[in-house]
Amino acid sequence: MSRTILEVTDLRKHYSQRRGLVSRLTGQGRVIPAVDGVSFYLRENETVGLVGESGCGKTTIGRTVLRLTDPSSGRIVFDGRDITKLSRAELRPLRREMQMIFQDLDAGLNPRMRVRDILREALTVYERPSDALITSRIHWLLEQVSLKDSKLANFPSELSGGEKRRVGIARVLAVRPRLIVADEPTSALDISIQAQVVNLLRDLQRDLGLTYLFISHDLPVVELVSQKVAVMYLGRIVEMGLAENIAHQPRHPYTGILWSSLADKQSTEVSLYARGGAAAEREHRTWGVFDFEQPASGCRFAPRCPLYRDKGRPAVCTDPASEPQLRDVGHGHVVACHFA
Amino acid sequence: MDAPLLAIENLRTYFYSRAKRAFIRSVDGVSLGVARGETLGIVGESGSGKSVTALSAAGLVTAGPGVISGRIDLQSNGARRNLLDGLENYARVTEEDGRVMAVEKDERGWRKHSETLMAGVRGKEIAMIFQNPRSALNPYSTIGKQLVETIRLHTSLKGENEARERAIHWLDRVRIDSPRLRFDNFPFGMSGGMCQRAMIAMALSAEPSLLIADEPTTGLDATIQSRIVELLAQLKAETGITTLLISHDISVIQRLSDRIAVMYGGTVVETGRAAEVLAPGAKMRHPYTAALLASIPSAEMIRRKSYLQAIEGEVLDTIEVPRGCRFYGRCNRVTEAIRDNCSGHEPPLGEVAPGHKVRCWLYPTERNA
Numbered sequence: 275m276s277r278t279i280l281e282v283t284d285l286r287k288h289y290s291q292r293r294g295l296v297s298r299l300t301g302q303g304r305v306i307p308a309v310d311g312v313s314f315y316l317r318e319n320e321t322v323g324l325v326g327e328s329g330c331g332k333t334t335i336g337r338t339v340l341r342l343t344d345p346s347s348g349r350i351v352f353d354g355r356d357i358t359k360l361s362r363a364e365l366r367p368l369r370r371e372m373q374m375i376f377q378d379l380d381a382g383l384n385p386r387m388r389v390r391d392i393l394r395e396a397l398t399v400y401e402r403p404s405d406a407l408i409t410s411r412i413h414w415l416l417e418q419v420s421l422k423d424s425k426l427a428n429f430p431s432e433l434s435g436g437e438k439r440r441v442g443i444a445r446v447l448a449v450r451p452r453l454i455v456a457d458e459p460t461s462a463l464d465i466s467i468q469a470q471v472v473n474l475l476r477d478l479q480r481d482l483g484l485t486y487l488f489i490s491h492d493l494p495v496v497e498l499v500s501q502k503v504a505v506m507y508l509g510r511i512v513e514m515g516l517a518e519n520i521a522h523q524p525r526h527p528y529t530g531i532l533w534s535s536l537a538d539k540q541s542t543e544v545s546l547y548a549r550g551g552a553a554a555e556r557e558h559r560t561w562g563v564f565d566f567e568q569p570a571s572g573c574r575f576a577p578r579c580p581l582y583r584d585k586g587r588p589a590v591c592t593d594p595a596s597e598p599q600l601r602d603v604g605h606g607h608v609v610a611c612h613f614a
Numbered sequence: 615m616d617a618p619l620l621a622i623e624n625l626r627t628y629f630y631s632r633a634k635r636a637f638i639r640s641v642d643g644v645s646l647g648v649a650r651g652e653t654l655g656i657v658g659e660s661g662s663g664k665s666v667t668a669l670s671a672a673g674l675v676t677a678g679p680g681v682i683s684g685r686i687d688l689q690s691n692g693a694r695r696n697l698l699d700g701l702e703n704y705a706r707v708t709e710e711d712g713r714v715m716a717v718e719k720d721e722r723g724w725r726k727h728s729e730t731l732m733a734g735v736r737g738k739e740i741a742m743i744f745q746n747p748r749s750a751l752n753p754y755s756t757i758g759k760q761l762v763e764t765i766r767l768h769t770s771l772k773g774e775n776e777a778r779e780r781a782i783h784w785l786d787r788v789r790i791d792s793p794r795l796r797f798d799n800f801p802f803g804m805s806g807g808m809c810q811r812a813m814i815a816m817a818l819s820a821e822p823s824l825l826i827a828d829e830p831t832t833g834l835d836a837t838i839q840s841r842i843v844e845l846l847a848q849l850k851a852e853t854g855i856t857t858l859l860i861s862h863d864i865s866v867i868q869r870l871s872d873r874i875a876v877m878y879g880g881t882v883v884e885t886g887r888a889a890e891v892l893a894p895g896a897k898m899r900h901p902y903t904a905a906l907l908a909s910i911p912s913a914e915m916i917r918r919k920s921y922l923q924a925i926e927g928e929v930l931d932t933i934e935v936p937r938g939c940r941f942y943g944r945c946n947r948v949t950e951a952i953r954d955n956c957s958g959h960e961p962p963l964g965e966v967a968p969g970h971k972v973r974c975w976l977y978p979t980e981r982n983a
Contacts, residue, residue, distance in 0.1 A: 327835040431633060434928045435660075464659040464929065465862060469909040469922035476921070491836055494911040498919065518917070535840035536865075 285348035310509035323500030377458035396448035436467035515607030525614040618647035625684035637714035642880035655871030673732035712935030741817035745829035758797030768820035807838035879940035886970030
């Protein structure tokens with residue numbers, strides 16, 4: 275079995291929000307727990323998918339494990355080394371081993387630099403190779419991401435979305451990383467281009483032995499590329515396991531809803547609502563969004579949970595003393611639900 | 615059969631792109647009809663011209679050197695009304711070798727005439743909902759106020775109180791919880807899904823004859839998306855409103871449309887009944903439609919962890935009228951027998967089955983484009 279490259283334990287990231295003069299002076303402000311006690315690990319050359327609705331903390335986790343954002347508490351171990359408290363200088367040599375692909379296609383592409391210079395810069399951040407070596411590496415990079423040589427003289431604004439994404443990936447590959455956090459790498463692209471990029475990322479993983487933390491809300495793509503999937507809700511992982519189990523035998527009601535909402539959208543049958551009458555209408559209406567400002571006590575998902583309603587609102591679900599913890603239900607599949 | 619509620623004929627919309635220093639033929643000869651009560655779904659990638667088609671129909675192409683030609687006929691009160699009538703007098707387009715060289719446009723005259731044509735149409739006869747509802751709502755005014763304004767402007771309910779009751783009725787119909795309380799909410803206090811519901815309420819409260827929904831679910835979370843789609847399906851069943859639906863998301867198009875038009879490079883490449891166009895394993899299908907469907911991972915592909923079938927290459931901006939088929943460079947179904955046609959002549963939109971048209975040299979059809 276391959277070794278663990280990243281291990282995250284009880285990671286927390288709380289943002290404090292202070293509004294107005296009074297709260298500034300009194301030092302009181304609201305605390306938003308964007309990531310609230312998350313643990314997981316990645317093995318070398320595997321892909322872990324991180325899914326959830328916007329605002330659930332996916333991106334914050336991605337940024338925090340790379341120390342682009344400092345955690346409030348918890349432990350991050352990269353390749354056997356605790357990096358939670360490392361200073362900027364100490365982190366610098368590690369940065370080349372862990373890189374991020376940002377959702378924004380333009381991130382990292384200086385609009386005033388040609389593609390050639392963008393790649394040259396990336397190649398010379400950590401070392402000073404000879405010009406001949408730089409040229410040959412640039413060609414290797416272009417080959418890896420299937421870009422034509424003719425694009426080297428272009429500015430980012432002259433590239434299409436798919437080409438920008440490829441340059442962005444080439445730039446990340448230039449420092450030869452081992453771990454890549456890919457934050458919504460396809461969501462800004464057209465469907466036909468998305469497929470190209472997904473294939474490319476899989477090829478690169480096979481050829482270069484990369485490890486991915488793949489953050490996305492595109493469930494079919496996550497299921498396709500990931501070995502394991504973690505489902506997040508309101509800053510916590512509510513379920514984690516093998517991709518096919520998460521998709522087809524979910525144990526947490528939220529996971530079930532996430533995947534079935536995909537099927538709903540595609541179904542051409544008469545809607546649930548039309549068939550289900552009053553009960554379904556209530557579900558349709560009460561399906562709001564989660565709210566950090568008024569966190570539910572006990573299970574965070576209870577206010578939206580169909581199981582909670584069907585079971586007659588059991589007290590354990592809203593008991594502040596018993597927030598459900600992740601527990602193993604077999605084969606490394608973990609769920610945080612009292613009734614899973 | 616009745617004349618379609620909306621009939622678009624040979625629509626062309628060009629824009630000047632500063633980045634490319636050229637005119638882009640965003641919509642390049644599109645003809646479509648939307649029959650009363652049906653939903654026509656236009657699907658395509660960015661740059662295919664689907665949104666510009668919708669904007670043209672709503673009279674929203676006014677900015678800068680954007681020009682429209684063709685006909686857009688709307689049935690209103692039993693009469694046919696060409697929404698582009700006389701606009702051509704305000705712009706002169708010079709073309710050379712299929713390339714738009716120059717546009718001389720009387721900007722003020724054009725705008726004024728366009729507003730005259732759209733008066734009493736936009737908002738009343740044709741209502742629109744957009745992607746990113748929050749930016750389409752007025753941030754300084756409550757949802758209720760905005761709804762009341764729409765209702766008093768466009769319907770016979772002129773009194774403050776009756777308009778208010780009507781507004782609450784519409785908030786309830788789009789399944790907003792406690793509509794009386796929400797009435798006084800500002801857009802910033804509401805989630806994206808809720809804003810989209812309010813937008814839909816506002817569009818429908820004018821009792822329009824045509825609803826244009828331009829990417830109504832894009833940018834929302836997956837769970838919210840499916841609920842908005844569900845809501846649109848219910849409202850369609852309840853009100854029978856005629857809808858022109860634009861989306862890049864085939865699953866949304868599939869769920870809501872009676873008929874579908876697939877757009878590529880500014881033209882319609884396939885059109886027909888939704889069930890036929892998207893039928894699994896359909897034989898007569900445009901290679902682009904087939905590729906688009908194949909690039910979405912199916913359950914089978916995921917299970918086998920197989921590669922996605924990507925469409926090679928990129929969507930190109932249409933600056934010149936291409937000699938051959940617009941999809942030629944990316945098509946994987948070109949055979950030696952038809953290669954000369956594919957590279958040299960644009961295929962006509964030919965009927966391959968009753969009501970089902972495909973723009974491709976693969977299928978022998980009568981020349982009826």
